[in-house]
Amino acid sequence: xxxxxxxxxxxxxEKRETATLKCYPIPRHDTVYWYQQGPGQDPQFLISFYEKxxxxxxxxxxxxxxQQFSDYHSELNMSSLELGDSALYFCASSxxxxxxxxxxxxxxxTVV
Amino acid sequence: AQSVxxxxxxxxxxEGNPLTVKCTYSVSGNPYLFxxxxxxxxxxxxxxxxxxxxxxxxxxxxFEAEFNKSQTSFHLKKPSALVSDSALYFCAVRxxxxxxxxxxxxxxxxxxxx
Numbered sequence: 001x002x003x004x005x006x007x008x009x010x011x012x013x014e015k016r017e018t019a020t021l022k023c024y025p026i027p028r029h030d031t032v033y034w035y036q037q038g039p040g041q042d043p044q045f046l047i048s049f050y051e052k053x054x055x056x057x058x059x060x061x062x063x064x065x066x067q068q069f070s071d072y073h074s075e076l077n078m079s080s081l082e083l084g085d086s087a088l089y090f091c092a093s094s095x096x097x098x099x100x101x102x103x104x105x106x107x108x109x110t111v112v
Numbered sequence: 113a114q115s116v117x118x119x120x121x122x123x124x125x126x127e128g129n130p131l132t133v134k135c136t137y138s139v140s141g142n143p144y145l146f147x148x149x150x151x152x153x154x155x156x157x158x159x160x161x162x163x164x165x166x167x168x169x170x171x172x173x174x175f176e177a178e179f180n181k182s183q184t185s186f187h188l189k190k191p192s193a194l195v196s197d198s199a200l201y202f203c204a205v206r207x208x209x210x211x212x213x214x215x216x217x218x219x220x221x222x223x224x225x226x
Contacts, residue, residue: 033213033214041218042202042216042217042218042219043156043202043216045213045214045215048213056213058213090155090156092156092214099144099146099161099163099206100144100146100158100161101158101214102158103148103155103156103157103158104155105154105155106154106155108153
């Protein structure tokens with residue numbers, strides 16, 4: 001069965017650079033979530049989209065932005081990267097009226 | 113606001129023994145409750161969920177969880193632990209509302225001792 005696809009799997013950036021993370025949800029899922037997981041931490045909710053519209057916002061820095069496109073894939077754009085942005089970034093998808101969300105393998109971002 | 117508490121950072125269990133990983137939740141209204149497992153450098157894998165109905169739900173890899181509304185708990189259980197069950201386990205809650213994000217607990221690291 002198709003799963004949530006994230007790219008790239010690993011990314012190394014320098015401070016003050018920009019990064020773009022991509023997420024391709026499970027086909028027909030209408031909701032996409034982004035989470036950030038720091039080392040030894042639980043996943044922190046960043047932002048979600050339902051039918052290409054932002055539906056909820058969590059602890060996402062103003063330096064980050066995200067959108068969902070017409071084909072339902074989503075991108076998380078991160079600017080002015082800081083060392084503290086180094087983390088595992090997960091995308092997940094689900095049905096809005098459904099229950100569980102399915103997670104991708106994550107993108108490991110390292111800011112140096 | 114919804115929240116999840118996992119009171120134990122780490123649980124150690126001998127292989128073959130039963131295991132329990134504890135979780136309590138706080139949410140307005142009826143919750144959706146989940147358990148996810150994370151292996152090193154891997155994504156979060158869905159284990160099981162409680163939506164409604166029978167308080168004992170069964171999931172993947174022989175895991176089950178018991179929903180207790182009066183105690184607002186959703187403990188993860190397995191009758192006989194395997195070394196391969198060693199991983200990080202997250203309890204999560206999703207409220208049935210417009211604000212539908214999934215909130216995770218801090219996680220419990222499960223060590224199964226051979």
